[in-house]
Amino acid sequence: MVIWHQKIALYRDIHSQLHALEDACPHKGVALHKGEVQGCHLLCPYHGWEFNGRGECAKIPYFPPEQKLPLAKARSYPVQEKYNLIWIFPGEPNLADSTPLPKVPEYENPDWLRVPIPAHFQAHFSICNENTMDVFHGFLHRGLQGWFDPVLLHLSTGDGYVGADYRVSYQGWITKWLGIGHGGDQVTTRTVSIRYQYPHYHSSLEGVSSLYLMRLPIGKTETKSFSYLFLKLPLPKWLLKFIKPQLANLIWRFLFKKFLDQDVQMVESEQQTYSANPQRHYVEVNPAIIALQRVIIQQYDLFREKPR
Ligand code: FES
Ligand SMILES: [Fe+2]
Known part of the structure; x- marks a missing residue:
């Protein structure tokens, strides 16, 4: 996997513990993710040097046991699992x-x-982030959005924060469906709160939904995101319990995937357009986007500034 141009080899050892090492063997630079796991070590596919979870060379298979190992270390990255995601x-x-x-x-x-x-997205991290902070692009989603x-x-x-x-x-049937109104002509208002704490988002729609969006920058023009959208639907709990996975899949495929494809x-x-002419100037009018641009810069x- 890649995080902002850094290639990382991720492996799970015999105790199910995850380790993340720089994806380059300190011997000759071969990609370690092409190797294999033995016990707690990751073995490079080329000469079989073994690396522990801290990235230290722990064995060279063609060295006699008494021979001192060279100081060869791949960078290791702190890694943990939470919310069924790897961080x-x-x-x-x-x-x-x-x-x-994020909590x-x-x-x-x-x-x-x-x-x-x-x-x-085949786009820079900052372009993707602006999209999430920007509720005025409801025009794009006008056929889908409530x-x-x-x-x-x-x-x-x-x-590092913008809120x-x-x-x-x-208005209309959707208020009834979301449990926030009676479905008639009356207009119901709600507050959408968007919280950006670099580099992730949390946004919530009062009493209806909560979205956690974790953003992974890969390179200058490539970004991934992993989101959890939580919905409170006015359905009986016993019913919800049985249909949750299927319902989540249907909502994703038939509703949110359409939103996302538009974005x-x-x-x-x-x-x-930016890549074709990076000098070009643009006119932004939403103070929240301008604040976000400052945070990213x-x-x-x-x-x-960081020493590397
Ligand atoms: S390149 Fe990895 S062991 Fe030689
Ligand atoms: Fe959108």
Whole structure:
């Protein structure tokens, strides 16, 4: 796998423990992910040197046991599993413990329906992030989306952080379906809260849904994301319990995949225009997007200042 141009070999040892090593053997640079796991070690496919989870060379198969091993070490990355996802920390390893993972309280709560949403964009991380902060592109989703007339109510910023609250309006049958109205002509308003804490998102629609979006930058024009959308549907609990996986799959395939495909087209188009002429200027009018752009630039400056 790749995180921002860094190739990483991920392996699970005999005790089911995960390890993440730089995907380059310190002997000759061969990709370690093509090797094999034996016990707690990852063996390089070329000469069979063995590496432990810290990336240290622990054995060279053609050395007699008494021969001293060379100091050969592949970089290792802090890695953990939570919420059925694998989290690798690609930064300074001793900062990993003080960098918390997003908290997802809905994950263990049976009242919520969880819809996993994977996505892959041929576009830069920042272009994808702006798409998520931007509720004014409801125009794009007008055939699919339930709400209309977004208004930015409140914007807050902090260290690596942007929070925006938008008021949105609902009308008609969808209010009944979501359990927030009576389905008539009356307009019901709700608040959409979007919280960006670099590099991940949490957004919630008051009492209806909660979305955690984890973003994985791969390269300058490629990004992946892994999202969990939690929905509270006005269905009896016993029924929900039986149909959860099927329902999640249907909602993903027939509703959210359509949204996502529309977004993918837009961000990839934006990327293509940018790549053709990076000097070109654009006109942004949403203060939340401008705040987000500042955060991303600050993070990039920190990355550039880092000794490597
Ligand atoms: S290149 Fe990996 S053991 Fe030789
Ligand atoms: Fe969208």
